[in-house]
Amino acid sequence: xxxxxxxxxxxxxxxxxARNLARHGHHVVVHxxxxxxxxxxxxxxxxxxxxVPVESLEDLVGALERPRKVIIMVAAGDPTDAVIEAIAPxxxxxxxxxxxxxxxxxxxxxxxxxxGERGLHFVGAGISGGEEGAxxxxxxxxxxxxxxxxxxxxxxxxxxxxxxxxxxxxxxGTDGAxxxxxxxxxxxxxxxxxxxxxxxxxxxxxxxxxxAEIGDVFATWNEGDLQSYLIxxxxxxxxxxxxxTGKPFVDVVLDExxxxxTGRWTVQSAxxxxxxxSGIAEAVxxxxxxxxxxxxxxxxxxxxxxxxxxxxxxxxxxxFTESVRQALYAAKVVAYSQGFDQIARGAEEHGWDVDRGxxxxxxxxxxxxxxxxxxxxxxxxxxxxxxTTLLTNEYFRDAVADAQEGWRQxxxxxxxxxxxxxxxxxxxxxxxxxxxxxxxxALIQGLRDRFGSHTYKRVxxxxxxxxxxxxDRREVEA
Ligand code: 6PG
Numbered sequence: 001x002x003x004x005x006x007x008x009x010x011x012x013x014x015x016x017x018a019r020n021l022a023r024h025g026h027h028v029v030v031h032x033x034x035x036x037x038x039x040x041x042x043x044x045x046x047x048x049x050x051x052v053p054v055e056s057l058e059d060l061v062g063a064l065e066r067p068r069k070v071i072i073m074v075a076a077g078d079p080t081d082a083v084i085e086a087i088a089p090x091x092x093x094x095x096x097x098x099x100x101x102x103x104x105x106x107x108x109x110x111x112x113x114x115x116g117e118r119g120l121h122f123v124g125a126g127i128s129g130g131e132e133g134a135x136x137x138x139x140x141x142x143x144x145x146x147x148x149x150x151x152x153x154x155x156x157x158x159x160x161x162x163x164x165x166x167x168x169x170x171x172x173g174t175d176g177a178x179x180x181x182x183x184x185x186x187x188x189x190x191x192x193x194x195x196x197x198x199x200x201x202x203x204x205x206x207x208x209x210x211x212a213e214i215g216d217v218f219a220t221w222n223e224g225d226l227q228s229y230l231i232x233x234x235x236x237x238x239x240x241x242x243x244x245t246g247k248p249f250v251d252v253v254l255d256e257x258x259x260x261x262t263g264r265w266t267v268q269s270a271x272x273x274x275x276x277x278s279g280i281a282e283a284v285x286x287x288x289x290x291x292x293x294x295x296x297x298x299x300x301x302x303x304x305x306x307x308x309x310x311x312x313x314x315x316x317x318x319x320f321t322e323s324v325r326q327a328l329y330a331a332k333v334v335a336y337s338q339g340f341d342q343i344a345r346g347a348e349e350h351g352w353d354v355d356r357g358x359x360x361x362x363x364x365x366x367x368x369x370x371x372x373x374x375x376x377x378x379x380x381x382x383x384x385x386x387x388t389t390l391l392t393n394e395y396f397r398d399a400v401a402d403a404q405e406g407w408r409q410x411x412x413x414x415x416x417x418x419x420x421x422x423x424x425x426x427x428x429x430x431x432x433x434x435x436x437x438x439x440x441x442a443l444i445q446g447l448r449d450r451f452g453s454h455t456y457k458r459v460x461x462x463x464x465x466x467x468x469x470x471x472d473r474r475e476v477e478a
Contacts, residue, residue, distance in 0.1 A: 002026055003155050006060045006070040008083060009101075010037040013127070014073030015045075016134035017100065020159045022049025029053075031060045057083075061090040067121075068095040069152055076103045084111060093119035096151050098142070100127045102262055105176035105183055105269075108143060109350075112175040121148035124175070125156065126182020128367035137161035139367035140169035141185070141359075143178030143352075161366030168366040172359065173352030180269075180346050181359060184339050187266030187280035189230075189368050190259075191335035194283035194423045196234050199328045202410060203321065205419050206314045211248035215239035217321060225329055225399070228371030257287035266342070273345045278430050279335030282422040305418035313413045323413075326406030331427035333400050336377065337390035338430070357381035391434065400431070 002025045007018040010032040018041065021028045027050045032038045038053045045051070054060050061068060068091060072083050080099055087097065097120060099108065108124030115122040122144060129138035140160045142149060149171040157167035172178045196218075203214045215238030222231045240249040263284045270277040289296075314320045340356050347354040360378035363369055380393045390396050411428050414421035433439065448454035455464040455478040464478040 001154065001158065004029070004064050004069070005155060006031065006064055006068065007073060008032065008057065008060060008070060008087070009073035010041050011073070012131045013100070013134045014071075015041045016131050017071065017073060017127070017138075017159070018051060019045050019048045020135050020137070021155070022051045024159050025049065026155065026158075027052065029060050029063045031055070031057060057087050058090060061087065066092055066095065067151055068092070069098070069155065070096070071098040071100050073100050076101045077107070080107070081111075084115070088115060088118060088120060091120055094121070096121040096123060096148050098123045098125050098152055098156075099179075100125050102126070102182065102186070102260070103179050104265060105143075105179040108176040108179045112144060121145060121151065123148050123152055124179040126172075126178050126185065128182065128185055128369075129161070130368060133161070133366050133368075137168070137366050139362050139365065139370070141172050141178040141182050141362065142169065143172055143174060143176055143180075145174060146171065160362075161370075163361070163364045166361065168362040168364065170355075170358045170362050173347065173350075173354050176350065177347070177352040177354060180350070180352075181343055181354065183262050183266050183269065184342050184346070185363065185367060185369060186262035187270075187277060187283075187342075188335060188339040190263035190266075190283035190287070191277075191279040191339070191423065192228075192230050192332060192369055194286050195279075195328050195331050195335065195427075196230060197286075198414075198421045198423050199324050200234070200238065202324050202414060202419055202421065205417070206310050206320055206324075206413070207317055211238040211250045212241075221325055221328075225373060226325065226332070226371075228373070229368060230371075256291045256293065258291075259284070259287050263287070269346065270342050273342060273349060275338070275342045275345045276430065277335075277338040277342050278426040279331065279338055279423055282426045286420075286422055306416060308417055310413075310417055313409070313417075323406030323409050326403035327410035327421075327424045330400045330403040330407040330431075331424050332373075333391065333396055334427035334430055335423075336373075337396075340377075340381075340390055355381075355385070357385065389434070391431070404431075 004027045005021055006029040007014055008031040010030060018028050018030050029052045030038055030041060031054050035055055042051065042053050052063060054063055072080060074080055074083055080101055080103060103124055112122040124143045126141035127138050137160055140156045142156055153171060157169045160167045160169035172181050200214055203209050203217060215235045218231055218238065219235040222235060238250060242249045242252045245252055263280060267277060267281045267284050343354055343356060357378050360374045360381060364374045376395060380390065381387060387393060391400060407428060411421060411425045445456040449456050449466055450469050453466055455466045457464055465475050466478045467473055467475050
C-alpha cells in the first residue's frame with residue numbers, strides 16, 4: 001500500500017510522523033508555516049523516503065489527489081483553528097482533515113460539525129508515544145465518522161505500533177471520541193506517574209536508598225506485573241547522573257511539576273460526568289501543590305511533622321520494598337479502572353460506541369501508558385463488555401486483594417511518618433468506599449434534609465421523604 005498524504009506542522013511530533021509515513025513507503029507532502037522547519041526536516045531526513053516539501057497550503061492541497069488526506073500537527077486551540085480556517089476553503093467535498101494534536105474533545109466535536117457542513121471529513125485523532133512513538137509507531141486513537149475512517153484508517157493503522165501483528169490504532173467512535181479517550185489516556189498517565197513518584201519517595205525516605213538503587217528496584221519491578229514503559233524509564237531517569245555536578249539527576253531537577261492541561265481537562269470532564277477519578281485528580285493536584293512555591297516555603301518553616309523515624313516499619317527492607325510494590329500495583333489498577341469508567345460514562349453521554357477492550361488493545365504498545373497489564377485489561381473487557389468496574393473482575397479482584405496488605409501498610413506508614421502519598425491513599429479510600437456495605441452518605445442525606453429540606457429516600461419504602469425538623473419531626477412524603 002502506498003498512499004498520498006499531506007502533513008502540516010513540522011515541529012518534532014509532526015516531523016517524526018511525516019518521516020514515519022515516508023518510511024512506510026507513502027508519498028508525503030510536507031508543509032510548515034515557516035519554511036525553516038521544512039528545510040530542516042528535508043536537510044536532516046529527506047532520505048527517509050518520499051518526502052515532498054511545499055511552501056504554501058495551496059501547494060500542499062494542489063499536490064494531493066482526491067480524496068485528499070491532510071494531517072494537522074500544530075498546537076491545540078487557536079493555532080489549530082487558524083490552520084483549519086486557512087486550509088478548509090482549499091479542499092473539496094470528501095477530503096479528510098486529521099487533527100493529530102492534543103485537542104480538547106469539545107473543540108473536536110465543534111470542528112467536526114462545522115467542517116461536516118462544508119462537506120469535509122474531520123478526524124480528531126489522539127496520538128500518543130511522544131517523539132519516539134511518532135517516528136517508530138505511536139498508538140493512534142481516531143474519532144470521526146466511519147466513512148472518514150475508511151479513507152484514513154488503513155494509513156494510520158499502517159504507521160502505528162503493532163502487537164502480534166495487530167495495529168495499535170482503531171476507530172474509537174464518532175466526532176470527539178478519539179480526543180476524549182486520548183485525554184483520559186493522559187489523565188491515567190498523570191496518575192501512573194504520581195504513583196511512581198510516591199513509590200520512589202517512600203523508598204527514599206523510608207529506606208534511605210539512593211536514586212540509583214531505587215532505579216535498580218524499578219528495573220526489577222519492570223520484569224513482573226508492573227512491566228510498563230513508565231516503570232522502565234523511571235529506572236533510566238533514576239540511574240542517570242547529572243553531568244555538571246556528578247549528583248543524581250533527580251536531585252538537580254526543580255521539584256515543581258508542570259502540565260500542558262490534558263490531566264486537568266480529564267478531571268474537569270470527570271466532575272461534569274460525575275465519575276470519581278480520584279487517582280487522576282490527586283495527580284493533578286499534587287502537581288499544582290508542587291508548584292505553590294511560596295506556600296511550600298512558608299509551610300516548611302512552621303508546620304510540624306510527626307517527628308517519628310522509620311525504624312519499626314522498615315527493619316525488613318525487602319518486605320517494605322515489596323509492600324511499596326504492592327501499593328503501586330493496587331493503586332495503579334484503581335487508577336486505570338477509574339479511567340475506563342470515565343470513558344464508559346463519556347461514551348454514554350456523547351453517544352459513542354467505545355469498545356473498552358479494543359481501546360486497551362491499542363494501548364498495549366506505542367503510547368506512554370503502554371504496559372503488559374493492558375493485555376489482561378483487554379481480555380477482561382473483551383470477555384465482559386458490560387463489566388461495571390474493572391475491580392470486580394475475578395483476576396483484578398484477586399490481584400488487588402493479594403496486594404492489599406502491603407498497600408494498607410504503606411498508606412498507614414506514610415501517614416504515620418509524614419510522607420505525602422495522596423495517590424496511594426485516595427486509591428485505597430476509593431477501594432474501601434466501593435466495597436463498603438453501608439456508606440455514610442446516608443448521614444449526608446440526613447443533613448441535607450435537616451438544613452435545606454432537600455429530601456431523602458428510605459431503604460424500606462419507595463418515594464422521597466422529608467422530616468419536619470423544626471416542628472414535631474414527623475416524616476412527610478415529599
Ligand atoms: C503522549 C503524551 C503527550 C503529552 C505529554 C506531556 O501520550 O504522548 O501524553 O501527549 O503531551 O505527556 O503532558 P503534560 O505536559 O500535560 O505533562
